[in-house]
Amino acid sequence: MDIINNLVKNLGDGIAAGIYGALGQGIAADILIMVIAAIAVFAVASGGFAGLTYAERKIVARIQDRVGPNQAGPYGILQPIADAVKLFTKEDTTPAEADFWVYHLAPIIVAVFATLTFTVVPFAPGVVGTNLNIGAFYIIAIGSASTIAILMAGWGSNNKYSLLGAFRTVAQLVGYEVPMLLNMLPVIMLTGSMSLVDIIERQAGWNGSWGLPFIVILPLSGLAFLISGIAETGRSPFDLLEAESEIVAGFHVEYSGMKFGLIMMGEYMNALGVAVMFSVLFLGGYAGPILPPYLWLVLKAFGVFLVLMWLRGTLPRVRIDQLLNMNWKFFVPLSVVNLILVMILGKVFVSDPALFKANGGILIQPLAQALIMGASSFALLMIALAIVTRRVRKDRMAEAAILLQRRETNQQIAASVH
Amino acid sequence: MRTDYAFIGVTLVVACALIGVVPILNYLIAPQTPNKSKRETYECGMETVGDTWVQFRAQYYLFALIFVLFDVGGVLLFPFAVAYNSVNLWGVIVVSLFVLTLLASLGYAIKKGALNWE
Numbered sequence: 001m002d003i004i005n006n007l008v009k010n011l012g013d014g015i016a017a018g019i020y021g022a023l024g025q026g027i028a029a030d031i032l033i034m035v036i037a038a039i040a041v042f043a044v045a046s047g048g049f050a051g052l053t054y055a056e057r058k059i060v061a062r063i064q065d066r067v068g069p070n071q072a073g074p075y076g077i078l079q080p081i082a083d084a085v086k087l088f089t090k091e092d093t094t095p096a097e098a099d100f101w102v103y104h105l106a107p108i109i110v111a112v113f114a115t116l117t118f119t120v121v122p123f124a125p126g127v128v129g130t131n132l133n134i135g136a137f138y139i140i141a142i143g144s145a146s147t148i149a150i151l152m153a154g155w156g157s158n159n160k161y162s163l164l165g166a167f168r169t170v171a172q173l174v175g176y177e178v179p180m181l182l183n184m185l186p187v188i189m190l191t192g193s194m195s196l197v198d199i200i201e202r203q204a205g206w207n208g209s210w211g212l213p214f215i216v217i218l219p220l221s222g223l224a225f226l227i228s229g230i231a232e233t234g235r236s237p238f239d240l241l242e243a244e245s246e247i248v249a250g251f252h253v254e255y256s257g258m259k260f261g262l263i264m265m266g267e268y269m270n271a272l273g274v275a276v277m278f279s280v281l282f283l284g285g286y287a288g289p290i291l292p293p294y295l296w297l298v299l300k301a302f303g304v305f306l307v308l309m310w311l312r313g314t315l316p317r318v319r320i321d322q323l324l325n326m327n328w329k330f331f332v333p334l335s336v337v338n339l340i341l342v343m344i345l346g347k348v349f350v351s352d353p354a355l356f357k358a359n360g361g362i363l364i365q366p367l368a369q370a371l372i373m374g375a376s377s378f379a380l381l382m383i384a385l386a387i388v389t390r391r392v393r394k395d396r397m398a399e400a401a402i403l404l405q406r407r408e409t410n411q412q413i414a415a416s417v418h
Numbered sequence: 419m420r421t422d423y424a425f426i427g428v429t430l431v432v433a434c435a436l437i438g439v440v441p442i443l444n445y446l447i448a449p450q451t452p453n454k455s456k457r458e459t460y461e462c463g464m465e466t467v468g469d470t471w472v473q474f475r476a477q478y479y480l481f482a483l484i485f486v487l488f489d490v491g492g493v494l495l496f497p498f499a500v501a502y503n504s505v506n507l508w509g510v511i512v513v514s515l516f517v518l519t520l521l522a523s524l525g526y527a528i529k530k531g532a533l534n535w536e
Contacts, residue, residue: 031428034424034425034428035428035432037425037428038425038428038429038431038432038433039432039436041429042429042433042436088443088444088447088448089447089448089449090444090448091448091450092441092444092448092450093456094452094457095457095458095459096454096457097459104441107441108434108437108441111433111437112430112433112437115429115433115437116426116429116430116433129425129426129429130423130425130426131422132422132423132426133422157459158459158471159459163474167474170478170481170482171478171481171482174481174482174485175481177485178485178488178489178492181488181489181492181493182488182495185495185496185499188496188499188500188502189499189502190502192500192501192502192503193500194496194499194500253460257441257444257448258440258444259441259444261440262437262440320535321534324481325533325535328533329528329533332488332524333521333524336517336518336521337521339517340517343502343510343513343514344510344514346502346510347507348507352503358504358506359505359506359507360506360507361507
């Protein structure tokens with residue numbers, strides 16, 4: 001059992017030992033090991049991209065009562081390879097008036113920074129590219145680089161639709177970064193560290209050996225993080241920046257061939273990155289019973305991605321004013337209130353005896369603390385939803401009344417004409 | 419400690435190399451027969467009118483400004499979140515005041531109509 005559980009770690013250790021044996025302990029061996037690890041990280045990310053394009057097309061097709069790709073290989077399983085071949089042999093047309101450097105660099109930047117997200121993700125105990133002590137913060141920082149790349153793509157193409165898409169991006173991606181950031185904070189507070197490995201260990205070791213994922217303790221943060229994560233990667237129903245039916249394809253309308261492929265790759269990797277981050281921060285990452293840890297992370301991340309596909313297959317696109325209102329007038333205030341609630345509850349109800357001795361409060365069992373936090377967070381969500389529902393209904397009624405009045409006026413005019 | 423960040427640097431270089439070679443390969447493999455109409459800007463098939471790089475709505479700037487406010491505020495909260503276990507209830511109340519100040523500024527922006535999309 002141990003052999004299977006530590007398969008990836010032992011493989012990595014074996015390769016490292018072999019290289020140290022051949023080259024001796026030195027900087028050359030260190031760099032070679034890091035290069036191999038970097039290629040492994042890249043392979044995981046791009047392998048995930050290839051698999052997910054196929055899975056998404058197949059599953060969304062089923063949701064929409066279609067068949068999906070079924071020509072290349074059995075069940076169309078070779079579709080990603082066929083796509084790659086097609087994109088590689090496509091002529092790469094560049095608009096004559098495009099800004100050369102900005103236009104050509106944008107797809108590369110999108111894909112590179114999407115890959116960099118995976119350097120801090122812990123795949124199994126001891127299997128992590130680098131265990132940064134600011135891991136969660138690093139993810140946010142890297143994630144905002146894709147906004148710049150999309151703006152570059154939109155601006156460099158010298159196309160009005162591209163530029164419109166890029167402008168929407170600035171308003172959307174930039175805005176949804178705020179709730180993502182604010183909902184990461186409760187997790188970091190309860191862990192006391194920004195390292196992703198520490199966050200996973202904290203969830204696995206909650207209440208002694210009982211694992212308790214943060215989604216139970218912080219349901220509101222989890223939900224808000226997931227929704228703002230979907231918006232942050234610009235996926236349906238928040239895909240205003242591409243919006244095929246409105247602005248052709250948004251920022252990447254002028255890209256063809258493999259440059260278009262790189263943009264798609266960056267987007268899928270970012271979406272996968274959000275799914276992986278959600279599993280690490282709120283679902284306990286690689287921690288889980290029976291199955292080996294790396295399989296647990298893959299299962300959890302794919303489960304989250306399944307939700308993303310499900311949303312894509314069922315929901316219509318939101319309007320830009322709805323999107324921005326939902327962010328600034330609902331998510332951000334709610335996240336701030338939730339943050340304060342968690343901060344105060346965490347100090348009033350203390351589960352750690354050492355902390356109780358240092359700061360005071362009410363000493364209770366960890367499970368009771370988790371329950372109190374989870375219940376109050378859920379109650380806050382319900383109250384907020386009730387307030388918003390009432391408010392939105394009032395607005396809608398007012399809008400309907402205006403429409404009705406307008407219709408009556410029109411009918412009167414029509415009647416007086418005849 | 420420093421090797422933690424070295425790995426990110428190495429990944430950056432490796433990813434740049436592996437991804438940077440893709441458009442070059444595409445350029446070598448694919449046919450290259452550009453002509454005038456192929457290289458035109460693609461906007462619904464019509465000839466493009468006027469310059470693309472024009473002045474645009476100030477509304478976007480307002481959103482960006484409020485984003486900067488919250489982003490900087492959020493970044494300032496990260497060190498506090500890490501040190502959360504070593505402060506007492508009084509410290510939490512002080513930070514809550516800071517967060518509520520942020521919220522008040524958001525409320526002001528909403529009341530002034532800066533976040534209304536028209």
